[in-house]
Amino acid sequence: MKLKKYILCILILPLLMLVGCTDASITKASKNANTYTMDITYNEDHSINVEQKLEYKNRTDNKLDNIQMHLYPRSFRQGAKSSVVSSLNYSKCYYKGPSYGDVDIEYVATDDDEQEVNITGNDEDILCINLETGLNPDETVLIEIKYTVKLPNINHRFGYGEDTINIANFYPIACVYSDGKFDTSSYHYNGDPFYSDVSNYNITLHTPEKYKVASTGNITKQDNADGINNYHINALAMRDFAIVLSDKFEVVSGKINNTNVNYYYYKNQYPNECLKASMQSLETFNKLFGKYPYDVLNVVEANFVHGGMEYPNLVYISDAIDVQSDYINVIVHEIAHQWWYGLVGNNEYKYGWLDEGLTEYSTLLFYEENPEYGVDTRELVKNNTNSFATFVEVYKKVFGEANTTMNRDLNEYNNESEYVYIAYVKGMLLFDNLRELLGKEKFIQCLKQYVSDLSFKNATPDDLVNSFEKSSKMDLKNFFDSWINGKVQIIQINDAA
Numbered sequence: 001m002k003l004k005k006y007i008l009c010i011l012i013l014p015l016l017m018l019v020g021c022t023d024a025s026i027t028k029a030s031k032n033a034n035t036y037t038m039d040i041t042y043n044e045d046h047s048i049n050v051e052q053k054l055e056y057k058n059r060t061d062n063k064l065d066n067i068q069m070h071l072y073p074r075s076f077r078q079g080a081k082s083s084v085v086s087s088l089n090y091s092k093c094y095y096k097g098p099s100y101g102d103v104d105i106e107y108v109a110t111d112d113d114e115q116e117v118n119i120t121g122n123d124e125d126i127l128c129i130n131l132e133t134g135l136n137p138d139e140t141v142l143i144e145i146k147y148t149v150k151l152p153n154i155n156h157r158f159g160y161g162e163d164t165i166n167i168a169n170f171y172p173i174a175c176v177y178s179d180g181k182f183d184t185s186s187y188h189y190n191g192d193p194f195y196s197d198v199s200n201y202n203i204t205l206h207t208p209e210k211y212k213v214a215s216t217g218n219i220t221k222q223d224n225a226d227g228i229n230n231y232h233i234n235a236l237a238m239r240d241f242a243i244v245l246s247d248k249f250e251v252v253s254g255k256i257n258n259t260n261v262n263y264y265y266y267k268n269q270y271p272n273e274c275l276k277a278s279m280q281s282l283e284t285f286n287k288l289f290g291k292y293p294y295d296v297l298n299v300v301e302a303n304f305v306h307g308g309m310e311y312p313n314l315v316y317i318s319d320a321i322d323v324q325s326d327y328i329n330v331i332v333h334e335i336a337h338q339w340w341y342g343l344v345g346n347n348e349y350k351y352g353w354l355d356e357g358l359t360e361y362s363t364l365l366f367y368e369e370n371p372e373y374g375v376d377t378r379e380l381v382k383n384n385t386n387s388f389a390t391f392v393e394v395y396k397k398v399f400g401e402a403n404t405t406m407n408r409d410l411n412e413y414n415n416e417s418e419y420v421y422i423a424y425v426k427g428m429l430l431f432d433n434l435r436e437l438l439g440k441e442k443f444i445q446c447l448k449q450y451v452s453d454l455s456f457k458n459a460t461p462d463d464l465v466n467s468f469e470k471s472s473k474m475d476l477k478n479f480f481d482s483w484i485n486g487k488v489q490i491i492q493i494n495d496a497a
């Protein structure tokens with residue numbers, strides 16, 4: 001996500017049909033992934049009916065007694081434990097006053113056996129699928145769920161505004177199993193509170209015909225009957241699946257290395273500039289980090305409270321950004337996330353700096369590679385350094401001390417600005433310092449190694465260190481430790497020095 005700166009076997013046939021024209025890395029990753037099949041009907045009253053089938057394979061070493069799934073719409077309901085937006089952004093999000101969303105689970109079955117709906121979790125936000133006889137390693141279970149989602153009226157990642165309908169984080173998605181348990185962290189207004197495994201998506205979508213659709217994946221078939229558009233969408237080896245609908249969308253398109261780039265807009269006055277920046281971002285990052293393996297990227301103007309938001313093949317760019325250069329900056333940032341979050345995933349709840357810091361630094365690299373944008377990248381680093389040093393000073397005055405450790409859960413930050421300074425600003429400074437240490441060539445080589453080692457997987461900070469050490473043949477543990485544990489002192493850069 002881009003926050004405001006410094007302010008504080010049912011599926012085998014369709015899958016095989018796609019394999020022939022798909023990047024080999026995707027084909028390989030898709031074979032080792034779970035598959036979601038969803039029949040989705042969007043209704044004019046902002047409700048969504050879904051019939052979902054999840055083919056879930058136990059890839060752990062343990063026998064599983066249950067499978068747990070996030071129900072993120074539960075966090076948008078009336079009576080949820082905590083707000084989905086910070087108080088600072090409340091009125092911008094709920095521009096017509098409070099509005100609530102939710103998900104109502106109507107039916108759950110495993111391998112055709114209906115079972116009682118069991119909702120658990122810290123805030124009744126986890127669907128627990130009990131497995132009566134357990135699921136052994138490498139065994140597969142078919143989970144069937146029928147549910148109705150209600151979208152809130154909110155300028156957010158999940159909700160509808162005046163111009164777009166943002167359908168993300170709407171479906172029950174399997175929690176990641178790690179360290180012997182499912183990670184059931186609740187939604188939080190700070191950052192992007194998500195963590196997921198790469199999966200395959202086989203989608204049928206029905207919408208009133210007036211809407212244009214921007215989504216993750218490829219629309220492989222489309223027809224119209226009785227005023228309803230029906231789409232078939234296939235998406236292999238994706239971190240998540242999201243859709244944006246609008247009856248106002250205009251589209252401009254281009255192509256960079258086998259990837260179709262589409263810019264959907266309704267308000268922006270410079271669509272061709274936005275498309276150009278999107279294509280340049282993709283081209284630059286293809287060259288720096290390794291090729292984006294997917295054949296579509298949709299950059300979508302949307303009603304969204306923060307600067308932007310990343311989903312696989314799909315990024316939101318907020319229509320509230322008035323300055324075109326800021327708008328371009330968000331486009332570059334969100335497209336960098338296609339590598340840092342999309343291809344190489346991470347637990348964004350625990351290690352927000354890992355993808356945000358790298359994404360912020362990738363934006364700097366973009367400006368370095370594309371000097372026509374006129375961004376002085378050394379000035380950018382200096383501003384970030386001074387801004388962080390000021391943050392620490394102010395924090396010490398107000399709170400007595402500043403916690404500058406970086407591996408923190410989202411709910412462990414005192415406020416949104418503290419999260420921004422640690423994940424974005426300090427994260428970016430960490431990568432700049434590392435680049436100074438290694439030199440640009442070696443630094444880029446290390447990033448390529450990281451992508452090559454962890455594409456379609458979830459990375460931890462240790463994985464990042466390992467890839468960098470492997471590629472650079474240097475011992476970097478102390479370097480990373482001192483940054484992550486808060487020992488590094490970041491001091492003001494004086495112009496006269």
Ligand SMILES: [Zn+2]
Nearest residue numbers: 001002356359
């Ligand atoms: Zn971001």
